[in-house]
Amino acid sequence: MDPIDRRAFLRLAAYGGAVFSSALATGCAQGGAPAGDDFFFVQLSDVHWGYQGEANPDASGTLPRAIAAVNALPVAPDFIVFTGDLTHTTDDPRERRQRMARFQELAAGLKVRDIHYLAGEHDAALDAGKAFREFFGPTRYTFDHKGVHFIALDNVSDPRASLGEEQLQWLADDLGRQPADARIVVLTHRPLFDLYPSWDWATTDGARAIEILSTRANVTVFYGHIHQENHHRTGSVAHHSARSLIYPLPAPGSQPKRTPLAWDAAHPYAGLGFREVEAPHGAAAWDLEEYPLARA
Template identity: 25%
Template sequence: MPPPSSRPSKSPRPASSYGRLPSEFSQPLGRPLVITRFLSLIALLTCLVSDTAGIDRPRPPRHEFSFVVLGDSQFEGPNAYNRLIDEVVRLFPSFVIQVGDMIQFPADSTVVRAKWKRFKAQIAPLGEIPFYPVPGNHDVLDSSRAPGGEPVYREVWGETYYSFDYRNAHFVVLNTDEGVTSEIVGKQWTWLVKDLREAAGKDHIFVFFHRPIYSLANEEALHAIFVKHKVSAVFYGHHHHLNFHERDGITYLMTTSSTEARNPYGERSGVFHHQLLVTVRNDEASIAVIRANSVLPPDIVSVEDNSDLHNLHRKFFTRMESRFSDLPRDGNRYTVTLSVNNPSGQDLVAFFEWELPNNRWAVEHSRGVRVELPASTRDLSVTFTLTRKYPSAPEAYPSCIARAHYLTHDGDVVETKHRFTILGPATEENP
């Protein structure tokens, strides 16, 4: 079931209209006052145009759209895939193409139909965003590599290879799993040659299939025909990691699994959940790799969390520092009183610990102090006694670290951290 073509519509050329000048400007030239007014108006308009002439106003492109490319899912991590679909909805592309292995094919056709039904429920949040499938080996082959799943695939999706036009671009979907060998041959090859020939004149040709081109038996023949017909980019999946290379002006890009990221070497090996966003503007195209969980809704930060966390950052300590010479002193013992606030709307528990440099200080509560801070607490005094071990030694001064755990509106716990600093003397003399 090839998708319908989408052709750009031509905007009507705006009609020009010319009005007549007001009657006072059409009087005989013997009226200097009228001429003066007219010239003044012209001068004013000239100034206005000059003031805005430097503004670089955007020019609407003839063609502009975006589409998303997703990798294998196979229902191994449905939660990860569901989140990715939610992110696609936020990006709101023109359409989505998934490069195969949408399900894990077993032998029983009844089970296969149930899996396709479940998969379609997963992509239902796309709503009116069109979804175009690419057949993968797990979609159409059985365990013996026979195309036992292809009849059900056709029943659910239609043809296993097809093409369509969208705006100024041509899109080609191929099937790399028609038989025992992985290659594009026979009727599909004949169809491909004819289809690419008929796409001449398009600004872009994008090709999609499942297995990487370097694993296909007729790789060189495919690449040659792609070069001949000026293919812009080729997308595929299968190996569950990101891989990019360019050859003869063609971008080849393998996208990772949408749900599986098990490689112990992580991102440097190309293994991380992501989607590809392709943006087309006239005769140019840009491909962006968007990491999963990075497309956020605008309400991710609530008004309450925003206000509370900013106020905690700014107002937790009434004063964030004190001069050492200003501390109350009894011999080598110094009293530090911290004035603490909880400007948030929820009860907090804060933990206070001291950083004691160079083992030259001691504090009576060496393992820290736990303090309850009810919502809207103001100027609560928390007092510590510091002992200076070596009075004559050059000093590094203690500082207090306070930590509190804040519960956000969506259940995340944020640790807030606050520092109170003791400053040295105003002069370099030892106090």
Template identity: 60%
Template sequence: MHKTIDRRQFIKLAGLGGGVVFASGLGGFSALAQAASRHGKKASGAEEDFYFVQLSDTHWGFSNPVINPDFAGTLQKALAQVNALSPAPDFIVFTGDLTQTTDDAALRRQRMSEFRDIIAALKVRDIRYLAGEHDAALDQGAAFKEFFGDTHYSFDHRGVHFIALDNVSDPAANIGADQLAWLGADLAKLDRQQAIVVLTHRPLFDLAPSWDWATPDAGKAIDLLMPFEHVTVFYGHIHQQHHHMTGHIAHHSAQGLMWPLPAPLSVPKKAPVAWDPAAPYQGLGFRQIESEHGVPTITELPVKA
């Protein structure tokens, strides 16, 4: 059964669910909507409204109480909040770093197994997974694939074409020629007005290369996406919201669920933002993304104490 959601109702419900930090009016989305309106062009095919939830950078297995005293319970709190959403999202996506990296291959699999057991509590069972470098870089995605499936794929949902890109299985964080060829072939089937959402872990632009916040060959993927008029990228990796435009392509990073990181290049050395006992879980959260005629709207939700 399809659920059609009134946007204002949705935001109201989200507000009741956990406190709307941010809803609509994003530069990228506004620009996209205005451009679509200006040219009288809508994203093709995406006539039904729906929403999905993005969670990111859960880093299961991390255990430093100075950084997050609730390292063993933050993820479960977020899942409970997701389960409380009404109406429920159509699907849920995890955009990488599901687990904290380890040099021990057996421990890596143990953490993935534990993560899978924990998220079994999610009522919504349509779950999409992406890997982060913590999950995949040390074994080129082998363990991740055993537990969560392919590291790159595409699917269609209510008229929106979703593309999951892997920029972490290569230890040098390249997308790579093979996957770029696959992306080109995947896009070749689409109308230029098709609404496209790209899901990935690392930024597809040079956000802060000296902090390793970049993908070396991202420009090649962007070149392939650029002819399409309705493209939005959702990613993780940087443990905070960030919004950026590459031409008409909008990029939106999500908060993490283990520790926040400082704004790009705002401090000499990248390090987790210290836990604030007066404001526990500050900087940790997830987001809802509503697709209204193919135009996405973001609502950020903080983890509640």
């Protein structure tokens, strides 16, 4: 199926003719190496399994709802990424593992078998990622898909929100092995740039990572953590955050405290959703489609 026809079919079949789009086809600098075969993946983020509170009275229902929506897509994604905070934080190591085990059981219901998991600070900050690695594997890794090189970074296992010198060197070494015109996607939980540091929306040494990434022309970062869409550019590097699957958070600095937006019983699941990311064949840009969970 032609990429444009496939996207149109996907939108119409999923939403009965309504199109929900970020209207943003960006991410990689124009030019560079031609893309491989077109493909798309789904980004889900900030599930916070185990959360209980008034910000989402259906906290145990939103992940199954999202899984059902992804499974119902008329064209299956090539793979799925969860960009952190799979579970909600707990001081009890046993409860932490129970939440991860239950999350893992639910995620097994996804029809797509190729799933990449990232840790969030709720998963990893209290034990340096130990429990996360037991269930989901390394907190940083790379993989390649149809001509695109993916790099998953860990800016959460250190409670100081730091990548650390060793990981920065690992990033630089990995980039050094890629062609100069390689198409690079970075997956992370926290923003690498200083979005709003007083709300913990930053990575303490993220500027160092951006400096390394800026040596390449075709770099896009997809992240979570802030529970809302945000699109930003640092030089040639584009940064795109995803919505949460538990509760939305306010726009940066829009209120005194970083507290969840109130649940609206008249519009349940408002502000929640997931994202389709498409790499059209022969194009340097990424096409982003936002899927509100309320419509799922």
